[in-house]
Amino acid sequence: MESKRIIRIVFLCVLLCFLLLPALLFDWRGAESAGEKRLLAPPPSLLSGTAPNPAFFDEADAYIADRFGLRSPLRALHSTIDFGLLHSSFADRMVLMGKDGWLFYIDVRGGDDDNLRNFLKEDLLSDGQLERGIALLQSRRDWCRAHGMEFLVLICPNKHNVYEEFYPLRQPEGMRRGEQFASALSSAGIPFVYPLEELRARKQAYGVPLYYKTDSHWNVLGAMTEAELMREQLCALFPGTDFPAPRHTHSFSQVRGHGDLVSLLGLPVYGSDYAVNVSAVPDAGGADGGAEKLPRAMLFGDSFSEALQPFLAEQFDSVEFRFKRITPDCKQDILQVRPDIVIWEWVERKTADIIKDVPEDFSDEG
Numbered sequence: 001m002e003s004k005r006i007i008r009i010v011f012l013c014v015l016l017c018f019l020l021l022p023a024l025l026f027d028w029r030g031a032e033s034a035g036e037k038r039l040l041a042p043p044p045s046l047l048s049g050t051a052p053n054p055a056f057f058d059e060a061d062a063y064i065a066d067r068f069g070l071r072s073p074l075r076a077l078h079s080t081i082d083f084g085l086l087h088s089s090f091a092d093r094m095v096l097m098g099k100d101g102w103l104f105y106i107d108v109r110g111g112d113d114d115n116l117r118n119f120l121k122e123d124l125l126s127d128g129q130l131e132r133g134i135a136l137l138q139s140r141r142d143w144c145r146a147h148g149m150e151f152l153v154l155i156c157p158n159k160h161n162v163y164e165e166f167y168p169l170r171q172p173e174g175m176r177r178g179e180q181f182a183s184a185l186s187s188a189g190i191p192f193v194y195p196l197e198e199l200r201a202r203k204q205a206y207g208v209p210l211y212y213k214t215d216s217h218w219n220v221l222g223a224m225t226e227a228e229l230m231r232e233q234l235c236a237l238f239p240g241t242d243f244p245a246p247r248h249t250h251s252f253s254q255v256r257g258h259g260d261l262v263s264l265l266g267l268p269v270y271g272s273d274y275a276v277n278v279s280a281v282p283d284a285g286g287a288d289g290g291a292e293k294l295p296r297a298m299l300f301g302d303s304f305s306e307a308l309q310p311f312l313a314e315q316f317d318s319v320e321f322r323f324k325r326i327t328p329d330c331k332q333d334i335l336q337v338r339p340d341i342v343i344w345e346w347v348e349r350k351t352a353d354i355i356k357d358v359p360e361d362f363s364d365e366g
Contacts, residue, residue, distance in 0.1 A: 094264045101271035102166035103261040104159060105216040115349055119160045121172050124180055125352065133181060133355040134188045137344075139362035140326055141190055144342050146364075147335065150237045150295075153185065153192035154226060154345035156218065156304040159211045161348070162199045178348040191237060193229045194348075208252045213273045215259025220278045220307050224248060227311030234315060237341065238295055244314050247281040280314065293317055298337050300326045301345030308345070325358055 044060040045053045096104045106116040117123045141151040157178060164171045182194040202225060203210055210222035234243055257273040294317040299305060312319045320337050326344050334342060346354060
């Protein structure tokens with residue numbers, strides 16, 4: 001009897017510790033989940049103005065769910081079972097399992113970043129969105145030209161539009177949103193590069209994908225494709241400049257998959273991926289020794305622009321990078337740098353978000 005009593009006491013103590021551990025390890029100070037690439041829910045508010053907050057319990061539930069102790073290892077265990085063993089297609093409504101170990105970012109929580117709707121071509125821009133998007137880019141182009149600078153837009157295609165054959169669903173026929181916006185840019189005469197068709201044409205040529213299998217971004221081969229098409233635009237914008245046309249060679253190795261989509265799953269690794277390196281072939285057609293000096297650039301962009309950096313360095317005398325959107329508060333920064341060209345880069349899925357959120361007016365009076 002005494003041994004049974006001791007076993008019950010030990011069991012209750014272990015159970016109590018297990019129940020208390022999430023509270024004891026509660027994350028009171030964290031503000032961001034780096035692995036999930038999002039902000040954690042803030043503390044709930046008791047009041048909304050002077051009245052009781054009707055959303056208090058929902059806010060408290062989100063706050064506790066984001067911060068309870070052992071959340072990360074338990075989330076990793078859940079993902080291992082749900083995604084790795086059961087092969088569930090969705091994980092936290094952010095990642096979709098594709099074919100042959102490919103992962104795709106979807107974020108079907110709603111809003112303008114819904115990549116699943118984009119793949120299904122259910123998110124085409126309205127006439128009003130197109131007009132506003134063209135107007136905000138025209139205002140920046142006109143302002144740049146008024147200050148002696150050129151303006152160029154770079155749009156990086158969504159991964160699922162380049163590698164739709166690895167998506168678990170079939171893509172419908174018809175125009176994609178990126179193609180729709182590119183057509184509007186062309187009609188408005190705004191210089192841009194949207195290399196979707198070139199990426200689709202090249203994806204078998206290198207023996208390695210142009211996008212990471214386990215990450216939402218392209219690799220250096222994808223970025224190189226955009227940079228090569230960008231050179232054609234630069235030659236048109238700066239007709240008196242002999243821009244370099246370097247050839248490149250690449251090497252790659254197969255590695256464990258640990259891209260940002262794996263992090264979103266809460267896993268340390270998943271499947272396999274490719275590490276790719278690109279290098280310029282020496283003396284392969286740089287600019288003439290007596291050619292006009294290359295222009296200076298200033299690029300505003302997102303994480304896709306990181307892979308572009310070595311190729312931009314080949315085309316410009318210097319490049320200033322700003323990891324942000326071109327909003328009116330950027331004007332003073334641009335005027336201090338005084339580049340020859342201002343470049344705005346963004347990933348295709350952010351097009352509607354930019355149209356909605358970025359102020360249109362970019363005049364000196366604005």
